[in-house]
Amino acid sequence: MPRAQVxxxxxxxxTFGDPEHPTLLLIMGLGAQMIAWDERLCRRLAVEGFHVVRYDNRDSGLSTFLDTVPQPDLGAIFGGDPSSAPYLLSDLADDALALLGVLGVDRAHVVGASMxxxxxxxxxxxxPERVLSLCSIMSRPGDPTTGQPSPEAAAVLMRPRAIDRATAIESNVQASRTIGSPDYPRDEEELRAYVARAYDRSSRSDGFARQLAAIVASPDRTPGLAEVVAPTLVIHGEADRLVDVSGGRATAAAVPKAELLTLEGMGHDLPAALWPRIVPAIAANARAGEALQAG
Structure with missing residues (x-):
C-alpha cells in the first residue's frame, strides 16, 4: 500500500476507481482501521463514478503512531482540562487535507463515519473551499447533550485493551455484537475473519486513548456547522447504541439544508444489507456538490 508523508x-x-473521477475521501472512526470501510463498499462507490480513497488515521492501522508523546490524562480531559491531549480533531482534519494535497486533489467529497x-x-x-460535499455517518457535532452512548456501549468503549491475539479477537467480536446493527447481525464466521484480519494487520491499541482525547478535548462544532454551504447528508442508525441517533439529528439540524437519513435497525456499523440505500444517497449528495460547483 502507498504511504503519504504529511x-x-x-x-x-x-484507492479504488479512476483517478480522473471526482475524489471521494473516506475517513474512519475511533480506533478503527481503513479496512473498516469494506472493500466491496469502496468498489460500489467507485462504480458510481468516484475515485475512492480510504486511509488509516494517525494512531491507527499502519499509519504513524505517536508513541513518543505522553499518554493523555483522560480523567482530566473528561473533567474539562484538555491540556494533555496531544492533538485535536482539527489536526486529524489537517492530516486529511494534506493527504488530498499529496494526491493532487484540490476539492473532494468527504465521507466520515463516527469519529x-x-x-x-x-x-x-x-x-470549506476544499470540500465539495459532506456526508457524516453515525456521528455527532460535539454538543455533549446529544449522541451519547448507552451504558453498555460506554463499557465497550472503555474496556481494557487485550494483550494477546485470542483475547483481543474475542473481545472485539463481542464489542461488535454490542454496538452493531440489531436488525442486520453480521455472519459469525465473516465477523471473526474480519476481526482477526484487523488484529493481524495492526494489533496496536495505544493510539486509542490519544484519539479519544482528541474527540473529548475538541470544541463543539455546532457554530461552525451553521456556516457550511456544501451539500450535506447525515446518515444515522436508529438503533445506534454507541452514538445515539440524537447525534445525527443534531448534526443535520446544525447544517443549513442538510438531508437526514435515519435507518431503522441500524446500529454503529455499515451493514451490507443497507448499502443499496446508503451508496445511492452518498452519490446523490456528491452529485449535488458537483452541480453546485458547476453552477
Missing amino acids: NGIELEYE GGMIAQQLVIDH
Missing part, C-alpha cells in the same frame, strides 16, 4: 507523519492509504464524521465536519469548517 504533517511530519505517514498515512497508509488505498471520522467529526473529522469530516471539522475539515469542511476549517477548509
Whole structure:
C-alpha cells in the first residue's frame, strides 16, 4: 500500500476507481482501521463514478503512531482540562487535507463515519473551499447533550485493551455484537475473519486513548456547522447504541439544508444489507456538490 508523508507523519492509504473521477475521501472512526470501510463498499462507490480513497488515521492501522508523546490524562480531559491531549480533531482534519494535497486533489467529497464524521465536519469548517460535499455517518457535532452512548456501549468503549491475539479477537467480536446493527447481525464466521484480519494487520491499541482525547478535548462544532454551504447528508442508525441517533439529528439540524437519513435497525456499523440505500444517497449528495460547483 502507498504511504503519504504529511504533517511530519505517514498515512497508509488505498484507492479504488479512476483517478480522473471526482475524489471521494473516506475517513474512519475511533480506533478503527481503513479496512473498516469494506472493500466491496469502496468498489460500489467507485462504480458510481468516484475515485475512492480510504486511509488509516494517525494512531491507527499502519499509519504513524505517536508513541513518543505522553499518554493523555483522560480523567482530566473528561473533567474539562484538555491540556494533555496531544492533538485535536482539527489536526486529524489537517492530516486529511494534506493527504488530498499529496494526491493532487484540490476539492473532494468527504465521507466520515463516527469519529471520522467529526473529522469530516471539522475539515469542511476549517477548509470549506476544499470540500465539495459532506456526508457524516453515525456521528455527532460535539454538543455533549446529544449522541451519547448507552451504558453498555460506554463499557465497550472503555474496556481494557487485550494483550494477546485470542483475547483481543474475542473481545472485539463481542464489542461488535454490542454496538452493531440489531436488525442486520453480521455472519459469525465473516465477523471473526474480519476481526482477526484487523488484529493481524495492526494489533496496536495505544493510539486509542490519544484519539479519544482528541474527540473529548475538541470544541463543539455546532457554530461552525451553521456556516457550511456544501451539500450535506447525515446518515444515522436508529438503533445506534454507541452514538445515539440524537447525534445525527443534531448534526443535520446544525447544517443549513442538510438531508437526514435515519435507518431503522441500524446500529454503529455499515451493514451490507443497507448499502443499496446508503451508496445511492452518498452519490446523490456528491452529485449535488458537483452541480453546485458547476453552477
